[in-house]
Amino acid sequence: MDKRKEIFPHGIPGHNLGEIEREIPNDEPPAWPINDKLKVVGKRIRRNDALAKVTGSAKYTSDIQLPGMLYAKMLRANVPHAKILSIDTSKAERHPGVRAVHVFTSDDEGSKYQDVKYAGQPLAGVAADSLDIAKEAVALIEVEYETMPFVIDTEEAMKEGAPLVYEEPIGEQTDGGDVGVTHDGSEGKGNLRGPTTSSFLGGARGDLDQGFSEADVILDRTYRTQVHTHVPLETHGVVIDWKPDQMTVYASTQSTKGVRDGLASYFDLPKNKVRVICEFMGGGFGAKHSAGTFGPMAAELSRKSGRPVWLMLDRKEEHIAEGNRPNSIHHLKIGAKKDGTLTAIQQKSHGTAGVALGAGVGRIAQGLYTCPNFSTEQYDVLTHAGPGAAWRAPGNVQGAYGLEQAIDEIADMLKTDPLVLREKIDPSEVRKVLRQRGAKSFGWKYRPPGSDTGRIKKGIGVAQSTWPRFVNLDSTVEVKMYSDGTVEVRSGVQDIGTGTKTILAQVVAEELGLKAEDITVRIGDTIFPDAPGSGGSIVTGAITPPARNAAYLVKQKLFNQVAPQLETEPSMLTVSDGMIMHKEDASKKISMRDALRRMRTGQIEASASRSDDYGGFQQPWGLAYGDLGSVQFAEVSVDTETGFVKVERITAAHSCGRPLNISQIESQVNGGVIQGVSYALYESRVMDNKTGHMMNANVDQYRMPYAKEIPDIDIVLVEEYSARSSTDAYGIGEPANIATAAAVANAVYNAIGVRLYEIPMTPASILKALNKVEQ
């Protein structure tokens, strides 16, 4: 492809802003200046769906009503481990109002039914004229179980002789990867799988023994985190209408493409026979990338009944079966010299994602600080509990909770301000600026742990995070301009509530010299071009460059038609404030609306897909250069008589490349911080080890913060230009959530002078730490 050279802004305004030359494809637009010279991008533009949301006219999946629609409910296993001998649906089928019944069966050569491996595993479903009738009918289904021993507790599951989740060995490997012999003596026949010893950042480095021998201080600690469920306001679910020519799926999903492709595979359908629509979405946080079990069930019931089927999960189902953040038992041994230089980091972790994998503690100990000697061993522990799922910065939140407390402890051992220690060991330029500006805004003035007096003790803490810049190249956008002056953006990408619709309008409006409200954005539908799922903070960096590039291409088409009318060349035209004008002759101009009205065709359009980053990627699959850093500061009050902790305020200093919409970024950070506070102090899945059931599968006993428990949140946003794409923008979903719990934990320690090594930090655990109740 032909390329040209362009000069881009590069660096951090107010710190090291300069310019850099990049080679870019000829069909992509010139560099934008920094945000203060732009009209729409980087501004506090109101969400283009705000009115629909606040007036209730926005239709979420659970609001979908179709003619003849049935309501479905699933039957779930009430034991945690069993073989199923029979499932009798005859009474349910005869129940008045029932229109279809479906039982999940296995087409494998063994049993007719899959084994039950956790309480809550879906077994069957009913579609009926009403939800109440469906519930009644589900209760009439009779299941005969042959129950088997089970294990819920993570450390019990690790022991030799524990009931097995998988009878076949789970540790065997075939691809030459990094899974070694497990350390429980089971050689892969137990519940322990691992260790994973590498990530895309590489594997172990240096010489740990040498590193520890060089250390003046060595910290050796274990940090524990709980299982944390997602609790989106809108539960998982679908409405499916399977007609002979097409299956139409209304889904609460983070990936329209993922649901389409999953259902097409399940039913051996061509992809173009499955259409997935998600116009509005009520939160996901990582757990809504697939059709789940409810998708195939609703589709089967729709096929059997010939009618649309509504199947939304209730809150209990959401807690027990649709994902969670795995727990962690996270061991860190860290050596440091007197000047703070880290000499060695040895990490070992165990965690359970129930019957699933994915319970590691991420890459944060591997990549956040300079340390020449590093190794990690991360183990999955299989238990008879509901499966884990991606959860806002998978693994790295657990990892940061351990690492960032360990760094705090080393600062304590060295009698150093923890912020000063981080300045010494953190190589990131952007986090240097985040620390400086964040500390100033917070008013950071370090005081020794436990130095506050009185019953209510105040403390301050800081923690950091890193998150990579991921780019998904399967990201396409189409821009259309119509002869009536309207402009439309189309893509399959979904807006999970973060404001994707609005930033697409802003980017296209900026390129076309229009206002954001002039742009209609149609997304969340697989009839439009494919785009990535909303995960990994990937969407903004993946979808906004092709949106701008498509707008640029369609603008060039319009210029080609307008130029003869203005007796000039297309290259001499530009746009601003709804006008097309000559760059040098102010008398030659035409309004965009008039230009479109005079087109030879009723519409012009262009589409663009995400191109490689300018200057290439760190790794070709889409790992971009750079970092999405954060530094968060917390102030807490601890009542030493009752044990109650109040997070008074958080200063969250963040960077995400070129900010596109300040208000929406602040919303994302607010959400991440609130979830982090809740993780640190409140939320925890409680399992009954004797029955295998979750005991707090609701939003009452599964404690979440009330409005008054949410801290004041001060956001410091740092622009950082790296000149890697036509928008130079990235997401912020993950980074907003990673550091909060660690910052709060460090602040609690600073307040009371006693460190808790486990979250949630409840009143009971605070009082235990203070020796005010019996251990």
Next chain:
Amino acid sequence: MEESKQPKYCKYLRAKNPYGMLEGGENPWMIPFESNTICWCIKSSGASGPDNGLVHPDKCVEGRSCYKPAFD
């Protein structure tokens, strides 16, 4: 054309980690595997396959009883 040395993953395998989703059989680009990768089977809609075994790229390959190739 030289035949790929990558394992032939089952068409029903799905795996997701922070940088994307792997679709078994079609485009298995998401290697190396990581400690935060979630795997599931489209056919059984869960972390255990139709044969009750663990779903994982190591496991969902030719030779497993429930394995289905991407192209018959």
